[in-house]
Amino acid sequence: MDRVPVEVIGNILSHLGAARDVVIASATCKKWREACHRHLHMLSFNSDDWPVFRDLTTSRLEILITQTIFQTKGLQGLSILMDDVDEFSASAVIAWLMYTRETLRCLFYNVRTTPNVNILDVCGRQKLELLVLAHNSITGVEPNYQRFPFLTSLSLSYVSISSLDLNLLLTACPMIEFLGLVSPEIAITDAQVTVELSSHTLKKVYVEAISLDKFTLEADNLEKLHLKDCALELFEFSGKGTLKHFKMDDVSILHLDIVEPVDGLEIVDVSNFTIIWSKFYQIISKSSKLRRLRLWNVVFDDEIEFVDLESIALCFPDLSYLALSYDLRDDLKEGILHYSLQGSSPMENVSVLDLGWTVLDEHFADWVACLLRRCPNLKKLIIRGVVSESKTHVECHMLASFTSSIVQLMRKYLHVDVQFVYE
Amino acid sequence: MLFCLFQQVEEEVVMFCPMICREVLQTGIGSSKNYAIKLPQRVNPAVLGLILDYCRLHQVRGRSNKERKTFDEKFIRLDTKKLCELTSGADSLQLRPFVDLTSRTLARMIVGKTPEEIRDTFHLSDDLTEEEKLEPLRNRTDDPRIRLLNRLYARKRRIESKRNIKDCRD
Numbered sequence: 001m002d003r004v005p006v007e008v009i010g011n012i013l014s015h016l017g018a019a020r021d022v023v024i025a026s027a028t029c030k031k032w033r034e035a036c037h038r039h040l041h042m043l044s045f046n047s048d049d050w051p052v053f054r055d056l057t058t059s060r061l062e063i064l065i066t067q068t069i070f071q072t073k074g075l076q077g078l079s080i081l082m083d084d085v086d087e088f089s090a091s092a093v094i095a096w097l098m099y100t101r102e103t104l105r106c107l108f109y110n111v112r113t114t115p116n117v118n119i120l121d122v123c124g125r126q127k128l129e130l131l132v133l134a135h136n137s138i139t140g141v142e143p144n145y146q147r148f149p150f151l152t153s154l155s156l157s158y159v160s161i162s163s164l165d166l167n168l169l170l171t172a173c174p175m176i177e178f179l180g181l182v183s184p185e186i187a188i189t190d191a192q193v194t195v196e197l198s199s200h201t202l203k204k205v206y207v208e209a210i211s212l213d214k215f216t217l218e219a220d221n222l223e224k225l226h227l228k229d230c231a232l233e234l235f236e237f238s239g240k241g242t243l244k245h246f247k248m249d250d251v252s253i254l255h256l257d258i259v260e261p262v263d264g265l266e267i268v269d270v271s272n273f274t275i276i277w278s279k280f281y282q283i284i285s286k287s288s289k290l291r292r293l294r295l296w297n298v299v300f301d302d303e304i305e306f307v308d309l310e311s312i313a314l315c316f317p318d319l320s321y322l323a324l325s326y327d328l329r330d331d332l333k334e335g336i337l338h339y340s341l342q343g344s345s346p347m348e349n350v351s352v353l354d355l356g357w358t359v360l361d362e363h364f365a366d367w368v369a370c371l372l373r374r375c376p377n378l379k380k381l382i383i384r385g386v387v388s389e390s391k392t393h394v395e396c397h398m399l400a401s402f403t404s405s406i407v408q409l410m411r412k413y414l415h416v417d418v419q420f421v422y423e
Numbered sequence: 424m425l426f427c428l429f430q431q432v433e434e435e436v437v438m439f440c441p442m443i444c445r446e447v448l449q450t451g452i453g454s455s456k457n458y459a460i461k462l463p464q465r466v467n468p469a470v471l472g473l474i475l476d477y478c479r480l481h482q483v484r485g486r487s488n489k490e491r492k493t494f495d496e497k498f499i500r501l502d503t504k505k506l507c508e509l510t511s512g513a514d515s516l517q518l519r520p521f522v523d524l525t526s527r528t529l530a531r532m533i534v535g536k537t538p539e540e541i542r543d544t545f546h547l548s549d550d551l552t553e554e555e556k557l558e559p560l561r562n563r564t565d566d567p568r569i570r571l572l573n574r575l576y577a578r579k580r581r582i583e584s585k586r587n588i589k590d591c592r593d
Contacts, residue, residue, distance in 0.1 A: 011522065012529045017530075024538060028545075028547055029548055
């Protein structure tokens with residue numbers, strides 16, 4: 001231990017993260033104390049780390065954080081995630097940020113500040129590469145003055161910002177690759193709530209819990225787009241065919257407008273979504289390299305009421321993972337089973353089938369059988385089911401007969417590995 | 424095959440270390456026994472052996488992430504002294520992922536222990552004075568920013584107390 005240089009010890013102690021552990025480590029010997037003071041690069045104050053945090057008053061907590069931060073030099077990562085604290089005073093927060101901003105590369109902060117601190121003002125034009133901000137407001141962005149030349153990842157949760165400022169913020173980050181927005185409070189400037197984002201460098205976008213009249217996204221290099229729990233009247237996306245991964249979960253979009261044809265898609269994951277199948281199919285059908293497709297709890301708002309397996313088989317020869325859920329409306333059952341399984345083109349490359357039900361009935365096993373027939377090279381079958389807490393006699397009987405059918409069915413496919421996931 | 428510390432080592436394995444890679448490319452050392460790669464002081468033969476094992480597994484492209492993770496988990500089951508030597512050696516060779524792996528392991532061994540327990544585990548000398556031990560959060564007043572903050576806090580306290588006195592009187 002004697003021959004280990006103090007910088008290496010500083011690096012080891014930086015992996016501790018939690019401020020309390022760091023302080024304890026600094027109380028062991030002179031060398032470790034020096035390591036904590038001069039060579040520590042990561043410090044984290046998380047309300048989960050130490051139960052005593054919850055018992056301290058806010059001002060005592062502020063003093064504790066200030067004293068700990070001010071003992072370090074050259075901090076590169078600072079994380080203050082205190083869920084139980086209502087708000088920190090602006091003077092303390094400004095002190096922490098100004099003390100560390102020259103070397104800070106990543107910042108996690110989720111506590112309200114009173115009065116509001118413009119984090120962008122304090123941290124702009126420095127070395128920040130990752131910013132995760134929550135429960136704060138961003139009032140006024142000036143791209144000429146506030147620039148984040150190294151910021152690659154920006155995540156805003158429960159942040160109040162105007163839509164103009166959001167777009168200006170993106171332009172102030174010339175290297176940005178990831179943008180995450182969770183439940184932002186978009187200030188309404190006119191009657192419509194619109195957000196227009198454009199960036200040439202964005203690679204991944206994640207949007208959760210947002211409700212807008214219009215959302216326009218212009219990103220020439222976007223590779224991954226993930227929308228969750230959103231209600232958008234109009235969603236316009238324009239790119240240059242770089243999109244690889246498209247995921248939508250519990251989203252409702254009245255008008256979906258994708259300007260450039262997306263022909264490079266590799267993963268499409270849609271769940272809990274009402275779509276117009278023909279329009280959606282038109283969008284994804286040119287991606288002949290699609291590897292993974294998941295359509296879960298999808299309601300088809302069209303004359304075509306079901307997933308057309310034949311066109312999937314023909315359009316996506318490279319598909320290796322297919323996930324479908326069995327949801328049939330009562331009035332359409334028999335017909336659907338027949339039509340959706342029409343055609344016989346095999347899906348040669350599918351090695352994993354992920355099939356599930358929300359309401360089990362006697363035809364589910366047949367549907368599984370038909371799909372199995374179509375995948376000659378299948379290696380794994382996953383069956384997901386929803387089992388209600390109060391099981392009626394009919395439900396138990398249904399589950400039992402399904403189990404017997406599956407056992408019989410899988411005797412023909414001994415090489416396929418079956419996994420059951422019930423919730 | 425390259426020559427390194429009186430041993431012959433496979434080229435691809437050694438080139439996995441950025442520092443060695445640079446030196447070999449820039450100066451061409453390692454080509455013969457007399458012109459062997461000189462390693463930093465912190466890398467002794469035992470440490471070198473372990474580092475080479477790590478490089479050997481990780482530089483092979485075919486291995487899956489799961490395989491690498493399992494290898495890593497088995498690899499780090501060493502005593503603290505060895506781990507510290509490894510961290511130090513890997514740091515001098517600038518093998519970042521390896522340094523992070525060993526540092527994380529060592530950090531896990533530190534979490535939850537009292538200072539005495541940490542000193543025992545890592546054989547550290549007990550060279551802090553009693554006063555230093557009791558006050559880990561010393562108020563460093565030699566930093567001008569801290570002095571400014573202290574003044575601001577003092578001013579804030581004075582204003583608060585004046586306001587309190589005024590309220591009491593009313």
